Amino acid sequence: MDNLVKQLSELNGPCGYEQNVAYFIRDYVEDKVDSVQVDAMGNVIARKKGGKPGPVTLITAHMDEVGFIIKKIENNGLLRFEKLGGHDDRILLAQSVKVLGSKQELDGVIGTMSAHFVKFDDPKKVRQHANLYIDIGATSKQTALEMGVEVGTPVTWATKSRIIGPEDKQLIVGKALDDRAGCAVLLSVLNEIDKQEFAGEIVFLFTVQEEVGLRGAQTAINGLEDVDVAIAIDTTAVSDTPEETMDQSLFLGEGTGIKVLDFSLIVQKSILEELKKIAVQEEIIHQLEVFPGIGTDGGAVAVANKGIPTGVLSIPSRYAHSPVEAISLSDLIATKELVKAFIFNLNEDTKFTF
Template sequence: MFKLLKQLTELQGPSGFEQPVTSYIKEKVTPLCDEVKVDAIGNVIARFKGNKPGPKVLLTAHMDEIGFIVKKVEKNGLIRFEKLGGHDDRILLAQKVMVRSEKGPKLGIIGTISVHYQKFDNSQKVRDYKQLYVDVGASSLADVEEMGIAVGDPITWDSQVEFLGDEQNGKIVGKGFDDRAGCAVLIQLLEDLQNKEFSGEVIALFAVQEEVGLRGAKVALANLEFDIAIALDTTAVSDTPEDVMDNTLQIGGGVGIKIMDSSLISHPAVKDKLVELARTGKIKHQLEIFTGIGTDAGAVTLANKGVPTGVLSIPSRNAHSPVEVIDLKDLESVKELLTAFIKNDNQKSDFLFY
């Protein structure tokens, strides 16, 4: 799982610019599935049938990551940018970024003032991102153009996947776990199902543009029919000492079984089935109620006249930053519970509302 996730997160694919990720996932899942299609905006839809009749189960994870886009190049070569997805302006300063230009990736930094100017500044001020800039080492507009950088080029964090501390604790740090981690789980699930020992059909949707309003899923769902749905995504834990944390979700606490977030109230029958399978299989899990987040499940539950929908969450620290942290043991718990759900001979009748 670590190797696959590392390969996925090293790709630059912010919202609307997921081409490298689309290509990678299409190549990866084509030999594993009965049918793979890429739609006009980059969603990858893979279908795989089991050896027994049963319901069509949609499994979805989004492939985009948060990022930025080149908005303007100043005469002195500094680059102004716009956000792609949700960012906290407090963490932008002095971070390394990568600009995806027509001449290849170009390293930049989000500039900040030297500490020596602090006594002349308001140290409590959080500068709005519109005041910030990316420095790619250029001295003029012409220098930037020579690098192949132009208005509209996407920008991502420049950080590598590494073990946090050491390999023994199983925690890793990097960018883009939201939601390449969910994509990794889906790919590995398809690999594990190659004996076809399950009922019905799995429809794996690797969606684009989740971070800018669930747009990819909304487009794909207009052309898909399915009976049950599970979304996979990261979720923000609350197990650190900040005042706003309530310690209801922990990293290393196992797969999160969603009850409610800002986009979805999970279907009770789907949630109950997931809890039952986790308890029966002794899979480490935790129940999640967190209204500070939303997922593609919010779009899924409104599609096809309403479909029973649930979410499996991957606990994460420092979400939407260049140093997201997840526990590989949690990731394995997600895959284990998802596999149990698919292999449980689910029938549509098991998921009635009453």
């Protein structure tokens, strides 16, 4: 499963430019599902029917990653940029990036002044992204254009994923784990139910533009009027590090997060209780999550059509929206196992009423 996460993480697909990820997923699932399509917005929708009567169950994760977009090329070849999704300006300086030019992917770096100039500057100052620039080695605007860069060229972090930590408590570190880790969960679940009997039909939805307002999920769910129940898979920020704002309520390595509440969703009691019950029965490590500082595609799905009972499973994560996001392999596996157990517990009488 870690190899699948690595493959997905290292694909470049910022908000609105998810093509690399969408086509990878489409091709990956094609022979394992009954149908697959990429809709006009870029969402990948794959459907797989079980052998017994049961509900239509939606499992969803988003494909996009936070990134940047070029807004201006300076005469000296430096690139000004805007954000795609949420970033912390404090971590941008001197980071390696990939500029997704029309001719090739270009290595670049977000520039910063030499440390030798700090004594002439305010060392506590945080420069906003609008004052920063990307250096791709171009010496003029014309050179940058010839390299395939223009206004509107997308940019991502340039990180390669890796494994750190002891063998029994490994962490995966890399870019875009929010939410390629969730995409890996969906693909792994598909692999493991491929030849097994289950009830109803599973709709695997991989969405675009979650990081800029749940846009892909809002679009896709309106075309899926037959969905009876949904589970969204996303990462969530842990609070187990020493910063003074951390409240030690969610931990890396202590299991999948069963969502209770975030700013986009109050999880319906019936589906919350079912997820908790299955986790206990199957001895799947889990923790309950109340975190108003985050939202997921589950928020868009829950209010669609006439309302869809929607749960969320969260993969605990450190350093979200940075080039070095970190998740626990054991939490990832626990999330996958709970999704799979939820599917195998469905039958033709399953209902999640208010």
